[in-house]
Each structure stands twice: as structure tokens, then as C-alpha cells.
Amino acid sequence: YQYPLMFGLILAFCWCSLVCCSRIYMGMHSILDVIAGFLYAILILVVFHPVVDLIDNFNLTYKYAPLIIISLHLALGIFSFTLDTWSTSRGDTAQILGCGAGVACGSHINYMMGLKLDPPPDTLPLSLSSLTVTVFGKAILRLLIGVIVLLLTKVAMKKATIPLACKIFRIPHDDVRKARQRMEVELPYRYITYGMVGFSLMFIVPSLFHFIGLS
Numbered sequence: 001y002q003y004p005l006m007f008g009l010i011l012a013f014c015w016c017s018l019v020c021c022s023r024i025y026m027g028m029h030s031i032l033d034v035i036a037g038f039l040y041a042i043l044i045l046v047v048f049h050p051v052v053d054l055i056d057n058f059n060l061t062y063k064y065a066p067l068i069i070i071s072l073h074l075a076l077g078i079f080s081f082t083l084d085t086w087s088t089s090r091g092d093t094a095q096i097l098g099c100g101a102g103v104a105c106g107s108h109i110n111y112m113m114g115l116k117l118d119p120p121p122d123t124l125p126l127s128l129s130s131l132t133v134t135v136f137g138k139a140i141l142r143l144l145i146g147v148i149v150l151l152l153t154k155v156a157m158k159k160a161t162i163p164l165a166c167k168i169f170r171i172p173h174d175d176v177r178k179a180r181q182r183m184e185v186e187l188p189y190r191y192i193t194y195g196m197v198g199f200s201l202m203f204i205v206p207s208l209f210h211f212i213g214l215s
Contacts (some may be wrong), residue, residue, distance in 0.1 A: 002125040028088075059104050060111040066104070070195075073101040077187055090183065091190050098191035102198025109203050115210070142214050146205045153200045157193040165189055 020038065023029040029037070048055075059065050077094045109115075119126065129135065162185060166173035169184040179185050209215045 002127055060108055066108050069104045069108075070101050073097040074191065077191055091180075091186050094187050094190035095194045098193065098195035099198040101191075102195035102200075103202050104198075105195075106199045106202025106204075110206070115203075115207065138214060142209060145208070145214070146201075149205050149208065150197055150200055153204075154193060154197050157196050158189065161189045161192045 016038075020034045023034055024031060059069065062068075074097075077097050162176060162180065163173055165171070165185040165188045166179055169182075171179055171182055171185060173179045180189065206215070
């Protein structure tokens with residue numbers, strides 16, 4: 001979409017500041033952690049930005065891309081954690097990896113089924129439409145329905161994955177909170193649950209909008 005450059009810069013700066021300050025306020029990271037993370041994000045951007053289109057094209061068009069994506073994210077989750085004590089960072093990382101894998105797989109399915117194609121290059125950049133009562137109401141309705149579907153997906157997968165992981169690895173699940181702190185339970189629960197949330201976000205919810213005429 002075509003929008004003023006200064007507006008985009010201000011929005012990006014505010015969002016970045018809120019994320020960084022919230023990490024410090026909640027005691028999750030120190031100021032040095034935030035600075036290092038910010039610089040690391042810039043490094044990732046410099047390295048990956050030139051090949052983003054190549055990676056995106058591979059993800060959308062290659063037949064076995066979902067298997068590679070899921071396997072890679074699982075490997076990152078499994079081999080990244082050798083913690084002596086439980087930490088929220090392990091679950092957060094598995095949650096991010098699962099959500100990323102779900103979004104990528106949902107995008108692949110959309111492309112393969114021809115449900116969500118990119119606009120032709122000659123139509124870009126798109127112009128923002130005028131805000132009317134109808135457009136605003138439709139946006140709010142889409143938001144409410146989407147959030148409800150994602151919450152239901154999260155609750156259903158959480159109810160299914162935790163007892164299943166406990167049963168497979170023979171871990172008592174009388175105390176769910178304690179069971180969730182075990183890596184054998186936490187990683188499958190987080191990865192599968194938020195993988196389905198990401199998949200629903202990219203495929204199930206847009207398909208529902210198309211079905212009910214809210215696309």
C-alpha cells in the first residue's frame with residue numbers, strides 16, 4: 001500500500017520502542033539484552049533481505065516445502081534447548097517456531113489451491129480505500145470472528161496436546177502446570193498448538209471469510 005514514508009517510520013519506531021521497553025519493564029531482559037537483540041535483528045535483516053523473495057518463492061512453489069519447514073523448525077526447537085532449569089524462554093521460542101511453521105504451511109496451501117495470489121506487479125503500490133461505516137464495520141466483524149476462531153483453535157489444541165504428550169512420555173498430568181515445565185511436554189504442546197494457530201490465521205480464517213462473504 002502507498003502511505004507516507006514518515007508515517008511508516010514513526011509507526012515502526014513506536015512499535016519497536018514498546019516491544020523493547022516492555023521486555024525491560026516485565027523483567028524478562030536487561031537493557032544490554034535489548035540492545036543486543038536490536039543489533040542482531042538488523043544483522044538478520046541485512047543478511048536475509050536480499051534473499052527474501054527467493055525464500056518466499058521456494059516456500060510457496062516447492063512441493064515438499066511444508067515438510068522441510070516443519071522439520072527445520074522442529075530441529076531448531078529440539079536442539080536449541082539444553083537448560084538445566086525451566087525457563088519461559090524455551091516455551092516462548094517453541095511458540096514462535098511453531099507459529100512461523102504454521103504460517104508458512106498455510107501460505108503454501110493457499111498458493112497451491114490458488115486461494116490467495118499476489119496482485120500483479122503493475123497494480124502496485126495499492127492505494128488505501130476511503131474509510132466508510134461499511135468498511136469499518138466489516139473490519140471489526142472480521143477481527144471479532146478471526147480472534148474467536150484463533151482462540152478456539154488454541155484452546156482445543158491445548159486440551160488435546162498436553163494430555164497426549166504426558167501419556168506418550170509417561171509423565172503424570174495431575175499438576176498440569178508442573179507437567180508443562182517438562183521439555184517433553186512443553187515443546188510438543190507449544191509447537192503443535194501455535195503451529196495450528198498460525199495455520200488457521202493464514203488458511204482457515206481467510207477461507208471462512210471467503211465462505212461467509214467477508215473477504
